Amino acid sequence: DTGVSQDPRHKITKRGQNVTFRCDPISEHNRLYWYRQTLGQGPEFLTYFQNEAQLEKSRLLSDRFSAERPKGSFSTLEIQRTEQGDSAMYLCASSLLRPGSGANVLTFGAGSRLTVL
């Protein structure tokens, strides 16, 4: 297992363009999370999936953002009509949460850094 993979690692785009990031979680993990991290800050929760179901979205996830996990494996995060304020590192994490378990340890990928010009 190679851990959580994210692609692309870097993306530079012009304002108004659409971008899509892909995340491949650890294969046996049932949960997948997306976080956003801006310079000098800790990661901030955006949304998560339990298998293929998207169960929660934070207020940070505006209407221009959409995430999918169609077969409960890889996930995509699309940003439409990008704005300069979308420039950030987008981190994906996965975990295996068993019913009744007290532990939900997230394993993060290396992130996709977005720069909007």
Add this chain to the structure above:
Amino acid sequence: GQQLNQSPQSMFIQEGEDVSMNCTSSSIFNTWLWYKQDPGEGPVLLIALYKAGELTSNGRLTAQFGITRKDSFLNISASIPSDVGIYFCAGQLRDRAARQLTFGSGTQLTVLP
């Protein structure tokens, strides 16, 4: 929402010195985790703490879950150059279905030779 205050914001230490950083919260957490992030990479888990008062070590790292459940600290003993990076605390609530992590703003550690 929950806020995590992490301090210090940055530290410059000599190689071989011990380091201590801490995290406080306005509300309780059930789980505290400490991550390290290198430039251009994602956070990597260092230590996870699951109950109040727990003291856990991982090599030269030691972390404790405060008894009030609103704080945690991380100590690094005998620092070495590869300890350089940003250290994040993160809290988690078991009664939140998402079980997402709430992160502090990080402590930037620089180790001088």
